[in-house]
Amino acid sequence: VLLLGGAGAGKTRMAHEFAAALEEHGERVSYFPAQAGELASETPYGLLAEIIRVKTESTRAMTLEEAGSRLLELVRWPFTIATQASTTTGSLALRKGPDPSEIAGAIGAAIGVPVGGDGAPSSAGPRAQKEKLAGALRDYLEALAVREPVVLILDDLHRADEESLDLLELTMRGLEDDPVFLLGLARPELLEDRPSLLGGFEHLTQLQLRNLSASAVATLVNALLEGPAPAGLAKAIHKRSGGNPHVVEEMVHALKDGDRLKQTEDGQWVFLGDVADLDVPGRAEALLQARLDQLRGPEREILRAAAVIGPIFWEDVLAHLGVEGVESKLESLAQAGLIHLRPLSRFPTTRQWAFKSGLMCDVARGNLPARDRRQIHLSVADWLARQGGRDDPDTLSTRAHHLVLGGDRPEAIRLLTSAGEIGERQHRWQVALASYERAQSLAEAESDRENTFALAANVGRLAVRAHTPTRGIAVLERSLDQLEDEGDEKTQANLLQLLGRALAVQGESSRAREVTEKALAVAEHLDDLRLRFEAGKALGFVLYYADEFSDAAKAFEQCLQMARELEDRDEVALNVYNVADSSLQAGEWERALTFAEKALKASASAESATFIEHSARGISAFVRARYKGDAGGKAELEQWVAFADENGFVSQGLDARQYLLEVLEHEGDVDGAIALAKSYICLLY
Numbered sequence: 114v115l116l117l118g119g120a121g122a123g124k125t126r127m128a129h130e131f132a133a134a135l136e137e138h139g140e141r142v143s144y145f146p147a148q149a150g151e152l153a154s155e156t157p158y159g160l161l162a163e164i165i166r167v168k169t170e171s172t173r174a175m176t177l178e179e180a181g182s183r184l185l186e187l188v189r190w191p192f193t194i195a196t197q198a199s200t201t202t203g204s205l206a207l208r209k210g211p212d213p214s215e216i217a218g219a220i221g222a223a224i225g226v227p228v229g230g231d232g233a234p235s236s237a238g239p240r241a242q243k244e245k246l247a248g249a250l251r252d253y254l255e256a257l258a259v260r261e262p263v264v265l266i267l268d269d270l271h272r273a274d275e276e277s278l279d280l281l282e283l284t285m286r287g288l289e290d291d292p293v294f295l296l297g298l299a300r301p302e303l304l305e306d307r308p309s310l311l312g313g314f315e316h317l318t319q320l321q322l323r324n325l326s327a328s329a330v331a332t333l334v335n336a337l338l339e340g341p342a343p344a345g346l347a348k349a350i351h352k353r354s355g356g357n358p359h360v361v362e363e364m365v366h367a368l369k370d371g372d373r374l375k376q377t378e379d380g381q382w383v384f385l386g387d388v389a390d391l392d393v394p395g396r397a398e399a400l401l402q403a404r405l406d407q408l409r410g411p412e413r414e415i416l417r418a419a420a421v422i423g424p425i426f427w428e429d430v431l432a433h434l435g436v437e438g439v440e441s442k443l444e445s446l447a448q449a450g451l452i453h454l455r456p457l458s459r460f461p462t463t464r465q466w467a468f469k470s471g472l473m474c475d476v477a478r479g480n481l482p483a484r485d486r487r488q489i490h491l492s493v494a495d496w497l498a499r500q501g502g503r504d505d506p507d508t509l510s511t512r513a514h515h516l517v518l519g520g521d522r523p524e525a526i527r528l529l530t531s532a533g534e535i536g537e538r539q540h541r542w543q544v545a546l547a548s549y550e551r552a553q554s555l556a557e558a559e560s561d562r563e564n565t566f567a568l569a570a571n572v573g574r575l576a577v578r579a580h581t582p583t584r585g586i587a588v589l590e591r592s593l594d595q596l597e598d599e600g601d602e603k604t605q606a607n608l609l610q611l612l613g614r615a616l617a618v619q620g621e622s623s624r625a626r627e628v629t630e631k632a633l634a635v636a637e638h639l640d641d642l643r644l645r646f647e648a649g650k651a652l653g654f655v656l657y658y659a660d661e662f663s664d665a666a667k668a669f670e671q672c673l674q675m676a677r678e679l680e681d682r683d684e685v686a687l688n689v690y691n692v693a694d695s696s697l698q699a700g701e702w703e704r705a706l707t708f709a710e711k712a713l714k715a716s717a718s719a720e721s722a723t724f725i726e727h728s729a730r731g732i733s734a735f736v737r738a739r740y741k742g743d744a745g746g747k748a749e750l751e752q753w754v755a756f757a758d759e760n761g762f763v764s765q766g767l768d769a770r771q772y773l774l775e776v777l778e779h780e781g782d783v784d785g786a787i788a789l790a791k792s793y794i795c796l797l798y
Contacts, residue, residue: 115297115311117304118322120472121359121397124298127322128266131296135264143191143257145265149272150425156507157543160267160277162224170457177504181221181228188217191256211252219249225506225539243276244797245763247283254284254293262292270299271306276543282311289316324356333358337365343374343384349391359470363400364391366450370407401476408449415442416451420468420477421489425455429463433496434489460500490519506532506544513551522559526552530564533571542579549575553588566592566604573611582615589615606635606644610651622659629655646675646684653691662699666692686715690725693732702740709733727753727765735772739779747776758796766796 118124135142147164156162165171169183192213214228221228223246257263270278285295297311301321304310311317325333331347354360368374373385405413415436419426431439443466446452451469458465468474478486494515502508509532516525529552536545553568569592576585589612596605613629616622629652636644653668669691676684693708712729731753738746750773757766770793777786 115319117301121357122322123358141261143263148268157276158223160273180226185217185228189213216249216253219246225541250284251287258291264294266296268298270297271303327351343382345388349388360397401473412442417477417481420474421486424471424474425467427463427465430496434492487519490515506536522555526555546575546579577614577618582618585615602635606632610648613651613655617655617658625655662695666695686725689715690729697732702736706736738776
């Protein structure tokens with residue numbers, strides 16, 4: 114069910130009542146509540162991370178190992194029960210042999226929580242990675258559904274990141290016949306950005322919450338007053354509010370706090386004066402402002418400070434700001450129905466609160482002068498720094514957000530750059546790319562020349578790594594335009610070779626070759642060996658993507674000579690392998706075999722030894738099995754498939770299957786080829 118409605122339409126209240134009804138009726142369900150936060154759209158898979166955090170009760174004080182252990186425990190739990198249940202019921206059919214460790218590893222890799230040391234990178238494209246992750250989530254939810262129905266309640270989907278929304282669609286598409294219920298809450302603008310979200314689902318119900326009718330407003334007013342309203346009051350409120358439930362509620366609060374709606378000793382409500390002449394605003398913002406003005410000074414100030422922190426905030430942050438009596442003031446605001454305590458806090462040493470209304474948060478925040486808001490943002494960033502999380506890209510990104518709003522952009526650039534570097538180390542390419550993009554945009558706005566171009570290079574490099582070249586192309590082209598009149602040829606050549614790579618992945622092979630050859634010419638003019646090497650390697654990459662494999666092999670062989678001159682053992686090993694791979698694609702079997710054997714020897718001293726060793730061994734085994742009739746080569750290919758699967762190397766698993774598939778077809782093993790082709794498709798999607 115997709116529940117749509119504007120601010121104050123009652124989406125969250127309806128979800129709360131639904132969850133309360135399940136509990137009241139004693140329904141046994143696996144319950145997954147989560148809310149996309151204010152910064153959710155800036156963090157790839159941020160909504161998924163929030164779902165897992167809430168379910169595992171993880172906090173930012175935990176080590177990654179502790180968080181990974183909780184995730185693995187969460188995923189493992191239903192499988193024993195599910196396996197037992199599936200032997201007694203035919204209503205659900207689990208896929209054959211889902212491995213809880215692999216499922217937890219796939220989820221953990223997406224949200225930056227390593228499970229059992231599994232952090233192996235995958236060079237598969239974003240779509241293939243999402244498909245694999247969706248498959249892991251489906252396996253987990255299916256196992257839960259064997260035990261009891263699964264209920265997911267996801268609030269503020271209009272704030273969720275694109276990756277999480279894509280994942281939600283892919284996951285649910287495989288669960289249409291299982292007892293899995295999704296309740297998604299969002300404002301209507303979600304469908305303006307994603308008009309086909311969850312489209313095509315047979316059991317999808319889309320509900321648009323509209324304003325209340327006059328009779329519904331009368332029912333709500335009577336419920337809020339806990340008794341009959343004075344004659345004509347509900348009708349007047351309906352006319353003034355337009356039927357918005359939140360506005361109705363605030364109008365009643367305002368009337369009760371004023372001097373015209375009174376309760377007699379016998380419990381009856383009376384309105385002093387003409388109900389047609391209501392002296393309360395009919396707009397939500399004005400009503401909330403009036404309610405804010407009625408608060409005592411200390412409570413009003415703490416609410417304003419909390420609003421600067423965000424719709425979700427923590428007690429200790431307010432104490433860090435110098436507010437006295439925080440606990441009692443927050444309890445008083447909770448009794449007034451303005452905020453509520455969250456059952457779980459991201460930080461274990463302090464309680465977490467949330468505004469009951471996002472609109473109240475906006476109104477309260479707007480009450481503070483800009484100078485005061487900036488100072489609070491800087492203090493929040495300082496408090497977050499004291500909580501740890503220096504190795505967590507999400508925490509660094511949140512700190513950077515507050516620093517930007519506090520006016521300290523240079524420090525925000527530094528933190529976002531660190532978040533990008535950590536994301537790379539964790540193989541979270543989308544997270545790294547998003548961090549670098551934000552940092553580059555800030556550096557550009559600050560006229561920070563050095564960081565602008567260094568970060569543009571990072572964006573270009575990660576855009577290729579994350580298979581989203583368009584994002585890199587835009588930044589690189591803009592940076593090259595800025596460089597045109599500066600005469601910095603070295604930076605220009607570096608950005609050009611990165612642009613060439615991005616254009617190649619985009620499919621613009623002709624333009625990719627043009628800019629890469631320009632980068633190579635500039636590097637040769639500067640007589641810079643390292644720059645010539647990088648531009649030459651980019652040219653090999655561009656030629657490979659254009660299916661000009663023989664020329665690509667020659668380009669990589671030239672890079673190999675330069676790598677030797679640079680005494681860069683890692684690049685020597687990698688380019689020996691690149692020559693072998695390009696030669697294989699060109700049909701030059703003997704050359705491929707020769708360089709594959711050389712790559713095996715060179716890989717011993719390389720950082721990426723595992724990748725090079727197994728990939729080169731696969732090329733060697735394929736050539737020997739396919740063209741030399743060597744049975745040992747076929748056995749090595751089978752071992753490579755097993756190794757790639759065991760270690761989660763998706764790209765290698767696909768390559769190994771392609772090689773082995775051709776060998777099986779050549780041998781006429783139709784059954785074996787069909788079985789292998791099926792496993793290839795499963796791995797790809």
